[in-house]
Amino acid sequence: MDFEDVRPRMEKSLDFLRQEIFSIRSDKAAPSILENLLCSVYGGTQQLKLVELGTITSPDPRTLVFQPWDVSIIGEIRQAISKTEIGLTPIIDGAVIRMAVPPLSLERRQELLKLLGKLLENAKISIRMIRRDKMVEIKNAFENKEVSEDEKFRSEQELQKITDEYIGKIEEMGKKKESELTTV
Numbered sequence: 001m002d003f004e005d006v007r008p009r010m011e012k013s014l015d016f017l018r019q020e021i022f023s024i025r026s027d028k029a030a031p032s033i034l035e036n037l038l039c040s041v042y043g044g045t046q047q048l049k050l051v052e053l054g055t056i057t058s059p060d061p062r063t064l065v066f067q068p069w070d071v072s073i074i075g076e077i078r079q080a081i082s083k084t085e086i087g088l089t090p091i092i093d094g095a096v097i098r099m100a101v102p103p104l105s106l107e108r109r110q111e112l113l114k115l116l117g118k119l120l121e122n123a124k125i126s127i128r129m130i131r132r133d134k135m136v137e138i139k140n141a142f143e144n145k146e147v148s149e150d151e152k153f154r155s156e157q158e159l160q161k162i163t164d165e166y167i168g169k170i171e172e173m174g175k176k177k178e179s180e181l182t183t184v
Contacts, residue, residue, distance in 0.1 A: 003162060009130045010166045017123040017170060021177050024112055024119075028180075029064045029101040031056035039080035041073045053077060064088070066097040104181075112181050120174040124167055131163045 022032040035051040050056060054068035054077075066081075068074050078097055081090040087108070088099040104112070135156065142152040 003134070003158065006130060006134050006159065006162055010127055010162070013123055013126040013130070014166060014169060014173075016126075017119060017173065020119050021116070021173060024116060024177065024181070028061050029058040029099075031058055031064065033086055034064060034066065034081070037080065037084060039077055041076045050077065050080075062101050064099045064101060066090075066099070067095065068097075071095050109181055113178065116174060116177055116181065120170055123170045127163060127166045127170070131159055134159050 019036065022030070023036055024033075034056050035049065037050045038047050039050055039053060040047055041053065050066065053070070053073070054066055057065050057067070059065055066077065068077055074092055074095070074097065078090045078092055081088060081097065081099065087102065090097045090099050138147070138152055138155045138159070141147045142149065147155070
């Protein structure tokens with residue numbers, strides 16, 4: 001049995017988790033917390049991510065600055081940022097939007113840790129579902145006498161090794177973000 005289709009599917013799950021984790025804000029001002037924020041612009045005719053509308057920078061550890069490429073939509077962008085639950089207050093300063101990143105309260109840190117836990121568990125479930133699909137494929141091949149019992153056993157072991165590898169990567173990403181969230 002080959003596992004050509006398993007790794008790319010598991011990698012997609014890992015990439016999705018990576019994006020979700022980057023969007024969880026920590027004490028430091030990171031442009032990634034704003035990049036995937038959807039914004040309704042041009043009178044609500046288009047839904048675009050902030051990264052598609054301008055440049056996000058962090059001049060210091062407590063400030064984010066968004067510079068839109070089209071200054072005419074700066075009000076709509078400020079409104080979209082205000083509506084999010086990331087806890088930033090956008091202030092229009094000429095042709096840019098400035099946001100001070102307040103320190104996280106203990107309560108907010110715990111909420112973010114719970115969110116992180118849910119994201120990690122969902123990623124693990126996704127990996128396990130990919131494993132289950134491949135296990136069914138292996139079982140069917142065995143029942144149809146396409147592979148021997150030894151080959152079935154080897155394939156299941158190899159699949160489990162791949163699964164454990166990706167679960168380990170998920171846990172490593174989780175530990176890294178958790179330490180980031182708990183460091184004051």
